[in-house]
Amino acid sequence: MKNKVIIITGAAMGLGLAAAKELASKGANLTLVDYNEASLAQAKQEISKAFPDVKIITVVADVSDESAVKNYVDQTVKAFGRIDGLYNNAGIEGRQAGMTEYDVNIFKKVIDINLMGVYYGMRYVLPVMQAQNYGRIVNVASVGGIRGVLNQVPYVASKHAVSGMTKNAALEYGRYGINTNAIAPGAILTPMVAEAFKQVNPADPKAAETEYAQRNPTKRLGLPHEVAKVVAFLLSEDVSYLNGQTIAIDGGESNIYGNV
Numbered sequence: 001m002k003n004k005v006i007i008i009t010g011a012a013m014g015l016g017l018a019a020a021k022e023l024a025s026k027g028a029n030l031t032l033v034d035y036n037e038a039s040l041a042q043a044k045q046e047i048s049k050a051f052p053d054v055k056i057i058t059v060v061a062d063v064s065d066e067s068a069v070k071n072y073v074d075q076t077v078k079a080f081g082r083i084d085g086l087y088n089n090a091g092i093e094g095r096q097a098g099m100t101e102y103d104v105n106i107f108k109k110v111i112d113i114n115l116m117g118v119y120y121g122m123r124y125v126l127p128v129m130q131a132q133n134y135g136r137i138v139n140v141a142s143v144g145g146i147r148g149v150l151n152q153v154p155y156v157a158s159k160h161a162v163s164g165m166t167k168n169a170a171l172e173y174g175r176y177g178i179n180t181n182a183i184a185p186g187a188i189l190t191p192m193v194a195e196a197f198k199q200v201n202p203a204d205p206k207a208a209e210t211e212y213a214q215r216n217p218t219k220r221l222g223l224p225h226e227v228a229k230v231v232a233f234l235l236s237e238d239v240s241y242l243n244g245q246t247i248a249i250d251g252g253e254s255n256i257y258g259n260v
């Protein structure tokens with residue numbers, strides 16, 4: 001990872017921030033992208049303090065805005081001259097509701113961010129990587145990208161699409177030294193998941209979390225740094241023949257049939 005140039009979207013908190021710390025610890029230079037300007041600045045400050053040798057630029061962008069995505073790619077090339085990796089991570093869950101009650105405007109927003117945002121990222125990064133004959137892309141799907149999830153129809157649709165687009169990028173760009181894979185995290189304790197437990201049990205979100213963890217073979221939720229370790233590997237040169245896969249990082253939960 002030393003001196004590799006990696007773009008991370010949704011870098012201000014959660015899985016993106018954890019990956020930024022892990023990659024910085026390995027010597028990568030970073031473009032941190034997020035639409036939350038204040039948290040993004042805080043993230044940069046925190047990482048620069050811990051890893052002063054790492055070069056970091058921040059770009060405020062909403063990944064559902066195509067021109068903003070083009071801009072974060074252009075800014076990265078201007079600052080570093082190349083792009084070795086893209087961690088296409090920014091995403092939202094939407095509200096939880098049954099299929100026929102789901103708010104159509106929220107449905108479209110989830111698709112715009114989770115599906116189109118990931119697509120735009122690849123659309124503008126792939127030509128840069130193709131010219132270098134090298135690149136690594138990690139798209140963030142979810143267990144909702146390989147299974148159905150109650151009351152989350154647009155999220156599940158968008159994350160299945162992420163897995164599908166990953167396969168296409170792999171087969172169209174594998175010949176250019178570009179490896180594209182996706183991860184499918186289970187419940188990882190980030191601000192997004194904390195918010196989901198608040199929706200499930202507003203009076204006692206901690207009880208909802210404890211109950212949820214009982215379904216997992218490990219009897220606990222995952223932690224952001226556990227995902228970041230896998231992501232760092234998937235963005236490294238060592239991933240030379242793994243391409244087009246969606247890798248579950250969920251303590252084994254998505255393989256269960258019956259009770260554990």
Ligand SMILES: NC(=O)c1ccc[n+]([C@@H]2O[C@H](COP(=O)([O-])OP(=O)(O)OC[C@H]3O[C@@H](n4cnc5c(N)ncnc54)[C@H](O)[C@@H]3O)[C@@H](O)[C@H]2O)c1
Pocket residue numbers: 009010011012013014015016033034035036039061062063064089090091092093113117140141142143184185186187188189190191192193
């Ligand atoms: N946490 C989990 O358990 C879990 C499980 C499966 C998949 N995921 C996926 O992982 C990714 C990160 O999730 P998280 O849990 O870290 O979420 P989070 O809400 O804690 O952090 C997401 C970050 O992305 C940013 N963001 C959201 N929409 C954006 C947009 N349109 N443009 C730019 N930045 C944007 C937010 O400001 C925030 O900093 C998402 O794609 C999510 O669907 C998370």
